[in-house]
Amino acid sequence: MQESSTATTTNGPAKWGMAVDLDRCTGCEACVTACHAENNIPTVGANQAAAGRAMHWIRIERYFEGEFPDVHVKFRPVLCQHCDNAPCEPVCPTYASSHTDEGLNAQVYNRCIGTRYCANACNYNVRFFNWFNPIWEKPLHLQLNPDVSLREVSVMEKCTFCVQRIKEAKIDAKRDARPLADGDVKPACVQSCTANALVFGDLNDPESAVSRLSRSPRGTKLLGDLGTQPKITYLQREG
Amino acid sequence: MSRIAPNQMTDDLLRPLLHTTWKFYAGVAVLGSIVLAGLGAWFYQVYMGLGITGDNWPVFWGFHETNFVFWIGISHAGTLISAILRMVDATWRRPVTRCAEAITAFALMIGALFPLIHLGRPWLAWWLIPYPSERMIWPNFRSPLAWDFFAINTYLTSSLLFLFLPMLPDLAVVRDKTTGLRSKIYGLLSLGWQGTPKQWHRLEMAMHIMAIAIIPIAVSVHTIVSFDFSMAVVPMWHSTIFGPYFVAGAIFSGIAALIIAMALLRKILHLEAYLEPIHFNNLGKLLFTMSLLWGYFVFNERLTTWYGNETHEMAAFWITQTGRYAPLFWTMVFCNFILPFPFLAIRKLRTITGCVIASCGVVVGMWLERFLIIVPSLSTKPITYSWGRYMPQWPEITIMIGSIAAMVLLYVLFSKFVPLISMWEMKVGEHPEVKEAASVAAAQEAGELL
């Protein structure tokens, strides 16, 4: 990622967003496991996976196009789009799903009472429910990231844009009395992305890498016509 | 309508209260154990988590929500019969009102439980109550689920009042007919009803106000229940027709439930003299109207979706029309429309049996309708990669059966403690000279009659 000296904290709150270059994405799924490791996402096991309870905050969607031999495949990493006009937020009766100043779709686990309405309202199906209380078979619990809380039974969870990393970067920047630079925050998926297909940053900073990519003529929004105003821009493949 | 002497009437209608057979205990025991099984399943679900149900990603709602909408729908029986017919002063309603109002109250109690049952963490449901706290967080008033909370509570309160108010004179009769503790309890319940002209006047006034008030409440409740779906941008949910569609469906299933309940009561409590074919005939006509209305709504909903040909909607459309859920869809159409049609449209078939058969079809069909609104749409949301499916598991089936048993049990117990046919309204109806009981004298006479 390019280093940029532009300040982002000086002009009000950031607006975190992501650009996904589908021409770079290889479908390697490094992001998927990186996300599991970073965010303490439970492994549900074969039976639960068969019952449709597998949890992947980010997934690589695969679509076949055409028939043999003229067949093509489209990969698309889908994670929470952190919509500015998010369908999941108004429906939650307790504000467990709410919008933050920095444009994140927050899921506040302790406030969640498990109506699962947000998951129904979400058009992207990126919300996952803890159907049971997860445990980690010892000593797998030692792998857990202490910066991310463990969600208990009957709580909805989803991609947070690795808010723990955002918070840490902000605290560090404030400690050092410097503005947050572009590239200071990298969610786990972005950091692992082998082909640099994922770019994260502040959309309020017009010079940030993500802003520049989001203005690309290749840029589209997923289900953009639904008016959800997602903050993830997909750069379409060329050729 | 044959005339029944007031005393005979009192005896007939109070018989269940004063004489208890072994059949009652057996019935309560059987129903009670089914209800306990349902409760047990619920507690097991709370203990283990919702994973024991068939809900999954992406079909996060299934049987619990279907049952919620279904029972709230059933609860619309009382509103129509009691309130509307009371307002237009349709006299044939008199023996039917209390049966209908009881259905409203009980179905609503059970229906209102389902949002709790479906919650992952029901012990936190009190967060929906807007109380001030130092944490400075309120419930989200933008959420249709919060609207549900208020709507259902309002409806439950008002329909309990609506059931209870006209019960006062009858409770007073029971008070006078019994002795000891029972008399005291009924005394408390009858709130000191003495049948004075002032009391009659106030009761009439209250009933008029309630009848007027409860109609918009009932309409709004099911409209708000429909908002649970239509507010979400989910294929086939996001529809302007859902409000009236749900209200019509609710009244439809409510009448059907009422017909079934009346037929059972007539048989079991030997009320042949009170619940006459004319009542079934009239309700059958109403049911027929609603069936046509329902058919009209379904046709509208389907046609506009199909004609609109919007990609995401079409997935949910075809899966019910020709896909995995098509058998259920066509069964629903059969039960709600094709089956009731001959029984309700042809006068010769619109007998008590005919009406009951049609009603059974409607109850099943309307349950399927709710299921078909919820599950197919959720399994075919816009992102095709996340398409999924749903299969109920034993806990939710047990809870559903338990809820049906609870309905019957509540009804059985109710019939044990309160006369199921409003005695005073019957008497007023049977003796037209007291019908224009606006004057003090007439009211007094009515009081004496009791």
Place this chain on the structure above:
Amino acid sequence: MDRRQFIKLGAATSATATLAGCGNPENQLIRFIPEDDLIPGISVWKPSICPLCSAGCGVLVRIMEGEAEVIRNGQLGLIKMGLAKKLEGNPQHPVNQGKLCVRGQAALQVTYHPDRIANPLKRSGERGSGQFQEISWDDAIAELVSQMNALAAANDQKSLGFLTRPLRGQRQRLVAEFLSRFGAPAALDFEVLGEDVMRRANARSFGYDQLSTFDLAQSRYVLTLGADFLGTWNSPVSQSVGYGEMRQGRPGIRATFVQVEPRMSQTGANADEWVPIKPGTEGVLALGLAHVIMAARLFPAAAAGRAGAQVAGWANGLPAYTPQEVERITGIAAARVERLAREFAEQRPSVAIIGGAPLAHTNGTFNALAVNALNALVGSIGQPGGVYFTPRANVGGAQAGTAQAGRTIDKVAAEILATERSPIQLLMLGEANPVFGTPPAWRVKEALAKIPYIVSFGNFLDETSSLSDLILPDHSFLESWVDDVPESGAMVAVASLAPPAMRPLHQTRAMPDVLLDLGRRLTPAIELPWQNYQAMLQAAFSTLPAPPAPAGEEPADVWRTAQAQGGWWGEVAARPAAAAAQGQAPAAYTEAQFDGAAAEYPYHFLPYASQQFLDGSLAHLPWLQELPDVLTSAMWSSWVEINTQTASQLGIVQGDLVEVGSGQGTLRAPVFVSPAIAPDVIAMPVGQGHETFTRYASGRGANPISILAPVLEAETGSLAWAATRVRVSKVDGDGGLILFGGSLREHSEEHR
């Protein structure tokens, strides 16, 4: 209350506190004095090396304080220690440049696996029954010493065997030294999906006995034959980084990427053009392209130099490989061959990559040589955007000899089975699992069972290590000194190195230290010049040149810098290409041979390295089991891929259970009906089907290797794992295919 009473009270509450302990049994354990100085909540990043595949990516380990159950002085208790929490790519490392693949991310779970062997174990039941009892390290070492002493006493040192997956760096050197000083033959290495064919071809074509490195970032045209270079093959992270740049890294320039393979791999799914080809004819296509290029006089035959000389008929412009002839053999239309050839020659720098199944046919070396010659023809060797050979850092002086050439597991197994007394009396087993990874016809399990004594250094009980008599569990890579010399993936020489990132969680010991210890205890002792493995590494790395220091400063200490940054990397004098071996006939096309008659077994069986489990050695990691396979979205399953039309002819729908039979046996697995596979090919990922391999992998799915025929690649003698033909029939039963994704296809109008 006076002070004495107060203290008494304190003591009493302490007793109750430890007993009551909030109902948490952990609180009843004693706590040991911490050995690390860590501040809770603050992460420290330490370098390490990912050991899961041969790419050798550098990682950074996030260490944070946590509380773990450990045994100290024979007592179980809790200790606050530094625990690895997350692995990230090491941004400084030349191979992976800060990135880490899906398997590398999951490598964390190797250390924390619930079924990891925590103590030395001694067999207590029948061999292979999986019954072991814990013994102390002293007893375990003593037992092994007495076994080895017995060999030495009988002057039978030659019957000590060492079976391992290919080792590199100082580990390999140590094992080699140990064996040679004991008098044992060199280690026998085993890898399921080995790359011997590619190395042999590179040695013949270019004089480098190693895998190639591709400068994809600067390529304009990439033509791949079978190699899953973005997923599982060679150095996937390095290649993925290059791929990203090749697509969108240069303003206005976007490389074209063509993938030729009969079953669309993850890599093929990214191609601009996917070309299905008849299995085993890949080399013919390469020569067909060369023919067109030479015929059009875009490049002269001589441009291919030495690589061209390895191919029969090259100098004459390959007259036998006209587009029409290529069409007949490969099934690719002649016009397409011509077009691809022109594109390949004109959009330069262009590069052709071959790997995977094309090399696992009987004519694998031919295929590889053909592609090497094609690359050489268009001048892609050692040029930007082309093929490179990673320079080798000379760590610790001359490398001890590699594994005994030509001595492969199948030959050794046959030898053991053929003789009354096994030629191997004592087998040391590294992390290799040949029982799982060899065709049944080789009877490796039977052979191993004939060895009187097997000692394993493995971390897990798998099909092979469960046959052992003694298990001396190794540290995980995070707990030990690690080093590596990546074979490919970097443009500069790399020698990775890292100290332990965390303290050992269990009662394990590092295998190199066990060997050194063992050597000292033997009679006669083996005199190795190092006290421990750390000392050996220090000695070796100190020989590397220090990085140039700024003027006026002391040159940095290589040993310290390497530890801090995760290794040493830099320019070294390029190794001269080895002289061409004499007497090797130029390769000519011979039709690939398949086991099984086409009439009886109508389909080519194509096993492939799974994205999650590679060759099956990672099937024990729950994160990888639950990872949806990117093309099928299958989790916790194995499956066979069948073409849509073939499936409908056979009356098979998605998820049906089928039986796949070869001349060697049958297996059952659910079907994934795919439009992206040739109709005459049945593909199946390797990885599942373990009998014994921890709670997560045991008894799950089927192992395609179990029906492979023992066909060998003609020149190298390595297993031709793509040379089996099969038949398929639908059988009754629950397929048990678990898919994460719903529909295979998108709404056509969606996502404009």
Place this chain on the structure above:
Amino acid sequence: MRKWFILLLTTVAALGLGWGFFGENGFLRGQSNTGAARAQTSPIFTTAHSSVGEAVRHFFGIRSEAQQPIAYTHKAHLDRSITCDTCHTGVNTGPQARIPDIRDCMECHEFVAMDKPVIQQITAMWERGEDIPWQRVYGFTDEAHVRFNHAPHIRADVECSMCHGDVAQMTVAERVVDHTMGFCVNCHTQRGASNDCLTCHN
């Protein structure tokens, strides 16, 4: 005639339902993306609480007081001009304040106050290689999902005693401040700090 008609229609309805639920393409059967959907519990899941009693205690926020193994007096130490962060290191640089282990004690008590029985008790533990099993006095429950970071609070000049009470005057530290959400929110409001949910919860 009518009976037959009724029977026919009922049969049709029953068959329709049966077809819907169990038929070839019925919603209780057939292939799905999730395979044969099975919803039984998997061994890697458990209920959130080990007993109903524990669940009820959690619900009402009842937590047992910490009972320390050693009656450590904060007052005696702080009176000797030792500051909080002497032992609770990391509090001004990172999220957590370290709870000192026996090595910190022995740094002084290898030389100081050796005659006291409690010190002898500690020395004995030290010699056995054991750490003192201090119990956490404060700390949030898992259900609170709070990720508290000490350092920014210290940098914002929040006194330790603000949240932990006047430990300097305590013998054994006690939980004297109730760390409710209201407590945090009030202070954040007064000081103009963010009251966004994610400030504390993630």
